[in-house]
Amino acid sequence: MPHYKLIYFAVRGKGEFIRQLFTLAGIEFEDFRQPLGSDEWPAMKRETPYGYLPVLEVDGKQLGQANAIAKFIANEHGLNGSNAWEAALIDSVGIHYDSLFEACRPFYKSWLKISDQTMEEAFKLSVEPGRDEFFPAICKFLRGNESGYIIGEKPSWIDLLVADHCTTFLRYNPNYLDKYPEAKAHMERIHSIPAIKKWIEAQPQTEI
Known part of the structure; x- marks a missing residue:
């Protein structure tokens, strides 16, 4: 099983539905929540694909954009329609x-x-x-x-x-x-x- 790490801020925003998607699929994931306004964010920002969150890490590889992340998880676990x-x-x-x-x-x-x-x-x-x-x-x-x-x-x-x-x-x-x-x-x-x-x-x- 891959190691999933969802990186988002400590709010619901564009990350909460992805957290719920993992939960609905019954898939364990690391739920990393960066505090808003943290001094660490500027350095983190430079390491993201597009300069903002959420980012999903799958065995260390990064995927940005909330809907792309959701579609990836959903396609893997039968939550993106039946056809x-x-x-x-x-x-x-x-x-x-x-x-x-x-x-x-x-x-x-x-x-x-x-x-x-x-x-x-x-x-x-x-x-x-x-x-x-x-x-x-x-x-x-x-x-x-x-x-x-x-x-x-x-x-x-x-x-x-x-x-x-x-x-x-x-x-x-x-x-x-x-x-x-x-x-x-x-x-x-x-x-x-x-x-x-x-x-x-x-x-x-x-x-x-």
């Missing part, structure tokens, strides 16, 4: 999500206090429009799939990614998904999977 078409649909949702993440970037900067905007301003001006671009398509997928998952008959890495995004913004604003009840039900379904539920309950509770 090539489902895998392509899952990938399309991942690309769709990239736009939402970019829309949320001003909010994350406000949370880190590296922006002149307040979190309230960033939420209203950036997060809400991004949400309203992203979730109609997700809810359409969910309404058309009796399994309760976004694509296919079993959970995939994209279910974990979308559900964890919802966690972040529901913690900030409990009304975040009021217009998208299918997405909220989906999040609850994913987080009730026994392995995921147990993992979440054991983790530090962070805002992001």
